[in-house]
Amino acid sequence: MTKALNPSGILGMIAGLQDLQSYREQxxxxxxxxxxxxxxxxxxxxxxxxxxxxxxxxxxxxxxxxxxxxxxxxxxxxxxxxxxxxxxxxxxxxxxxxxxxxxxxxxxxxxxxxxxxxxxxxxxxxxxxxxxxxxxxxxxxxxxxxxxxxxxxxxxxxxxxxxxxxxxxxxxxxxxxxxxxxxxxxxxxxxxxxxxxxxxxxxxxxxxxxxxxxxxxxxxxxxxxxxxxxxxxxxxxxxxxxxxxxxxxxxxxxxxxxxxxxxxxxxxxxxxxxxxxxxxxxxxxxxxxxxxxxxxxxxxxxxxxxxxxxxxxxxxxxxxxxxxxxxxxxxxxxxxxxxxxxxxxxxxxxxxxxxxxxxxxxxxxxYITKWSDEARIYKRDFLPRAHGGRVHRHIAPHTLEMAAMWAVLTRLEDPKKANLTLLQKLKLYDGRTLHGYTEDNVKELRKTAVREALDGVSPRYVQDKISNALVRDTGAPSINAFMVLNELEGGLRNHSLINDEDRKKRYRELIGVVKKEYEEIVKNEVQKAIASDENAIMRLCGNYIDNVKAFTQKERVRNAFTGGYDEPDERMMRSIEEKIDIPVSRKEDFRRELMNYIGALAIDGKQFNFRMNERLYHALELKLFEDQKDSIKLSSLVSQVVDPETQAKIDIVKQRLIDQYGYDEYSATDVLHYVASIFARGDVKE
Ligand SMILES: Nc1ncnc2c1ncn2[C@@H]1O[C@H](COP(=O)(O)OP(=O)(O)O)[C@@H](O)[C@H]1O
Ligand SMILES: [Mg+2]
CATH class of the missing domain: 3.40.50.300 (P-loop containing nucleotide triphosphate hydrolases)
Structure with a gap:
């Protein structure tokens, strides 16, 4: 027996969706x-x-x-x-x-x-x-x-x-x-x-x-x-x-x-x-x-x-x-x-x-020569969208951006200025500022290039390789930048349109450039995640500013613990300033400028917070990271044996990577291991 459809059900819905007016007009x-x-x-x-x-x-x-x-x-x-x-x-x-x-x-x-x-x-x-x-x-x-x-x-x-x-x-x-x-x-x-x-x-x-x-x-x-x-x-x-x-x-x-x-x-x-x-x-x-x-x-x-x-x-x-x-x-x-x-x-x-x-x-x-615009192509194609997005494996942060970076690098002509790298040129084109370069300089850079944006890798090649990486069964639930970059590099061997060996060699070298940049980015990100304890940064910032204030006004700092008065903590201040390469000879200027800024704010009735000064913020993060790194024993991650206390701390960082940076469980673990291995290699500026 067929069941009568409720007109307020599916049929009603269809009736509601049809547009009789435009049907008649059409x-x-x-x-x-x-x-x-x-x-x-x-x-x-x-x-x-x-x-x-x-x-x-x-x-x-x-x-x-x-x-x-x-x-x-x-x-x-x-x-x-x-x-x-x-x-x-x-x-x-x-x-x-x-x-x-x-x-x-x-x-x-x-x-x-x-x-x-x-x-x-x-x-x-x-x-x-x-x-x-x-x-x-x-x-x-x-x-x-x-x-x-x-x-x-x-x-x-x-x-x-x-x-x-x-x-x-x-x-x-x-x-x-x-x-x-x-x-x-x-x-x-x-x-x-x-x-x-x-x-x-x-x-x-x-x-x-x-x-x-x-x-x-x-x-x-x-x-x-x-x-x-x-x-x-x-x-x-x-x-x-x-x-x-x-x-x-x-x-x-x-x-x-x-x-x-x-x-x-x-x-x-x-x-x-x-x-x-x-x-x-x-x-x-x-x-x-x-x-x-x-x-x-x-x-x-x-x-x-x-x-x-x-x-x-x-x-x-x-x-x-x-x-x-x-x-x-x-x-x-x-x-x-x-x-x-x-x-x-x-x-x-x-x-x-x-x-x-x-x-x-x-x-x-x-072709596109603006990095962020190129990245938009792959985000459109591969990130799930609100409607009609395809469901597939998770893509770790920066993966598509790194593919886009490589694609754009292959299209750029080597800058004729000796002290400008290709990567810097890419960033200038993307609207970043670089010391010593004005808009006119960048315009000039564009003008002097002859075949820029006419040669290089096409988005279609990159799209194909990203899909390859997505379907390749590696057992991992998500893909990362290395997987895609390797796919891009591997495909060069039998790329039908690039048969010139010099060009292939150049493109391979550029894969290296991108990998290095990626390493920098994730290292920074993990450092930030480790140090992104707001309260800790605020405490550190308050402490630093108290000391800077005392230093510039030639006073002493009240020690909350002993109740006594101490000399400003020069070692602590320097350990922060060194993080952003402020030489001893400039430290007084830096501290004075900071105090002037805080003073000007106070006149306006505003209070300073660490987010107002990007450089100082970064320095504080790095300092905090350094302090915490040892307590987390990040490098012990590579050894696979982690004691429960360290594991708990690592889990907090991992959760931050997931909540604040778009990683999933797998890729967060992955990136932590990777950054740990960089530290284990010992080539990080300490
Ligand atoms: N400027 C661009 N903006 C957005 N997508 C682009 C752009 N350039 C290339 N693509 C993407 O690259 C792929 C190839 O583009 P297509 O239009 O077929 O190129 P053509 O016809 O010039 O060979 C398409 O998926 C397209 O969406
Ligand atoms: Mg076409």
Whole structure:
């Protein structure tokens, strides 16, 4: 027996989730005259493909910031909020701005709409991601009220319904000789309301042209009667349904056939219509036709056969394609291609590049050179997210950052300044400050590099190696930076794109650089965790400041224990100051500055706390660590035999690593052992 579903249960839930209003809007159907009313009310429905794409992107909003004194606009569209950030593009805002400027001027009809937009960059630099986002964006936009667009179908007296095969704009049904007058009138009625002038270019598609002639004859030349046979409907763009979104991928040269771009004769239908010149016997299913009103992507554009390429350049320049046996047909779509940098370079000496350069707008899409932005890619891909995140092994802190650090290092050119290391350069690019370097210096560094961000390791390689590390069964429940770095290093041996031995050697050395940096980071972290006893730091800080105060004012310090007065404890003060390399000759200055600062605070009625002075804080942490290290006997960890008292102390530190630094039980133990082994090696500054 089936149990009746409670309408307030699942069905009720579904009913609540459906949006009838937008369903009705998205399935709107009306007469041509109703469409004209709609156009008058919302002229934006007639926008061309460039205008719609540009407006869609801008509709997500922008953010402004400055970098090296240059104002930068970040288009929030590239955060991919439509899809939980899955295809978000980071770190190349300057280049995305150039792309957006091109789209804007295409939307305004200033020229780029007659060119192919060619994204150009090294492999794995987000070229495909950008185009994927565009496609996703216009699909989404076409479903929003503000992104609505329309097309039409013929409803013939025979009962037959024929859709415009290129899902064209209904206004194209207005005879060319009347358009100017009609458009002027329309534009007048929407003036002040329209962002762009309403405009329609060119003739109808071959099928509609054929039916138009046929039907107007039947109606004795009466256009008004003929137009009754037209139904206008909302058009929803969809890559899956092959509406408004096309992709063309080069195959091997012998297999390339222009019918893939326009369409082909449908032999079965010829029998039906009795002639191969009846356009209804033609399938307008080539990519250019499919993509009409939206966007067409040319994957690896320069791998196309040259003949094809000329077709494509023609299509962009004239906005027409020519299906076999038919007259030229207008298209309205954004044409965007991409090419890998090596492919482009290979063709640079080729004469046809001359023609190409003239008819394409090349937008560079380089690799990311900002460390934290590169890390965002891997965090997006591999850290569980609030929604839709994948569940997998725990990733120890710094693992993804270290992979990103290596990737960026491989892309940077060695600094020409002798006293600047590559790692320092990376940190400068990441916005850290370094003594002696101003923003202008960093800008200069960027300028003098020639192929920076065009060579190096691609994010895709790093993504692959991180996944390898994640699935490799090591018995450990979490992965750490070493596992990933080893995976990255191991993969170099048979990396298909890097076959130059010198380069491999350099990349391996950079793995070493990153490992060393990682060692520094975790050492610091463990030290902090050991010393992160707030009360202990506060006590130590109070004690230090009491002594410094007495020292600077040439007084004695009250000994809380004996009740007597002692000389300031010089040894204690120095043991803290030495931690941050304050030489004896500078100690008085340091102490005086500190007291001045505390004094100034007091005048404002504020009290000093150790967090206000980062250097002092760090010194206190190090001192506390030193004091506690021996009591914890960290180095005894390596010996595996730990007495219960030490174990209890270690457990406290471990818990701090878990609670405050994002480790799990396993990786916390792991990192403690690792740092202990460094101390056991004895190469730590004591
Ligand atoms: N700037 C970037 N921001 C975010 N992700 C990026 C960026 N560059 C590359 N990626 C990631 O690297 C991978 C390869 O990118 P893809 O778009 O396929 O590159 P391309 O088409 O240029 O070869 C994708 O997973 C992409 O998300
Ligand atoms: Mg690609």
């Amino acid at each position: 399935n709107w159907e009306g007469s041509f005259s109703e469409y004209l009313d709609l156009v008058k009310e919302r002229p934006a429905v007639t926008r061309n493909a460039y205008q719609r794409l540009y407006d869609m992107i801008v509709s997500f909003g922008t953010e402004n910031y400055t970098e090296y004194k240059k104002p930068i606009v970040r288009y929030k569209f590239f955060d991919d909020s439509m899809d939980n950030g899955k295809d978000a593009v980071f770190g190349i805002d300057v280049h995305l701005m150039k792309l957006l400027n091109t789209l804007k001027s295409a939307a305004l009809g200033l020229g780029p709409e007659k060119r192919v937009i060619l994204l150009h960059g090294p492999v794995g630099s987000a070229k495909s991601s950008i185009v994927r986002l565009f496609k996703k964006g216009i699909e989404w936009y076409s479903r929003q009220p503000e992104g609505a667009l329309y097309t039409f179908s013929w409803h013939l007296p025979s009962g037959e319904i024929v859709h415009s095969p290129l899902h064209e704009e209904p206004l194209r049904l207005i005879p060319i000789e009347m358009r100017k007058v009609v458009l002027d009138e329309l534009n007048k009625s929407v003036s002040g309301k329209a962002k762009y002038r309403i405009d329609i270019e060119g003739d109808l598609d071959p099928v509609s042209r054929y039916l138009y002639k046929d039907q107007i004859k039947e109606c004795g030349g009466d256009w008004l009667q003929m137009i009754e046979r037209i139904k206008v409907r909302r058009l929803l763009l969809s890559e899956k349904d092959r509406v408004g979104i096309g992709t063309f991928q080069p195959k091997d040269e012998k297999n390339q056939d222009s019918t893939e771009l326009t369409g082909d004769i449908n032999y079965r239908r010829i029998a039906e219509f009795g002639s191969d010149s009846d356009p209804r016997a033609f399938n307008f299913d080539g990519e250019f036709c499919v993509a009409n009103r939206g966007i067409i992507e040319f994957v690896e554009m320069l791998k196309l056969d040259v003949a094809f390429l000329y077709d494509l350049l023609g299509a962009s320049q004239e906005h027409v394609v020519k299906p076999k046996k038919f007259a030229q047909t207008m298209i309205d779509e954004v044409i965007i291609g991409h090419t890998n940098e090596p492919e482009y370079r290979r063709l640079q000496s080729n004469e046809f590049m001359e023609a190409l350069r003239d008819r394409t707008i090349k937008i560079d899409v380089p």
